[in-house]
Amino acid sequence: MATMMIRNVPDDLKRELRRRAADRGVSMEQEARDALARGVATPVGRRRKPILDELRKLGAKPTEPFDLKQVSDEMWDEGLR
Numbered sequence: 845m846a847t848m849m850i851r852n853v854p855d856d857l858k859r860e861l862r863r864r865a866a867d868r869g870v871s872m873e874q875e876a877r878d879a880l881a882r883g884v885a886t887p888v889g890r891r892r893k894p895i896l897d898e899l900r901k902l903g904a905k906p907t908e909p910f911d912l913k914q915v916s917d918e919m920w921d922e923g924l925r
Contacts, residue, residue: 850876 858872865875 861875862872865872868875
């Protein structure tokens with residue numbers, strides 16, 4: 845097995861890694877290995893889409909007409925529950 849050293853890891857990232865390791869009952873080193881394995885094992889096509897694509901969808905013109913008053917009324921009804 846190879847050895848790797850990672851420098852300049854942000855403090856908040858190290859804290860989160862330590863917290864996750866503690867939650868799982870493993871060493872921080874093991875948690876880092878597992879996180880790297882999960883990240884590398886994810887096929888490129890299955891990775892999360894960039895947020896820009898999601899924002900473009902939100903800004904797209906609707907394909908079907910809709911009743912804005914009905915949508916607003918439904919939103920208000922949900923808030924009262």
